[in-house]
Amino acid sequence: MAIEAQKIFPLAGRVARYNRDFLQRVARWMTGHGIRQFLDIGSGYPVTGNVHEIAQRCAPGSRVVYVDLDPRTVEVSNALLAGEPDAACLLADAREPEAIFERAGLLDFGQPVGLLMVSVLPFVPGDVRPLVRRGGWA
Ligand SMILES: C[S@@+](CC[C@H](N)C(=O)[O-])C[C@H]1O[C@@H](n2cnc3c(N)ncnc32)[C@H](O)[C@@H]1O
Incomplete structure (x- = not known):
């Protein structure tokens, strides 16, 4: 599939790498600023x-x-996270933030939480600004 994607968009591999570098830089930056909980x-x-x-x-x-x-994606993620007490993957929709808050039991929302929404909003149909505000994320 990646090879097919590169035929249509030759820069796909490079863009994916830049995207990943960005995500990792942001996570490092947040930890450097005292964040100890993350919602990705x-x-x-x-x-x-x-x-x-x-x-x-x-x-x-x-x-x-x-x-x-x-x-x-969630199944594979949780298989990889087996035995990892401080990380889990939920099957949920970004458009339903209340459900995410309810089920994200590992996180204490009374404390700062670093929110990552990297390369996902373009895939969420419609105007995403109300969604981000409703979650209290903006
Ligand atoms: C391009 S990938 C980004 C992956 C990762 N954030 C990164 O930057 O490497 C987009 C992901 O968003 C997920 N996604 C799309 N719409 C979503 C929604 N409404 N709620 C939660 N996840 C969604 C897709 O299943 C896909 O795994």
């Missing part, structure tokens, strides 16, 4: 250098909840 919405397929790996390397004990709408 639209987390996608787990690859190397996931948010919990970055955050826990910089700040051991950091907790991460991943959220994705795609059941297979």
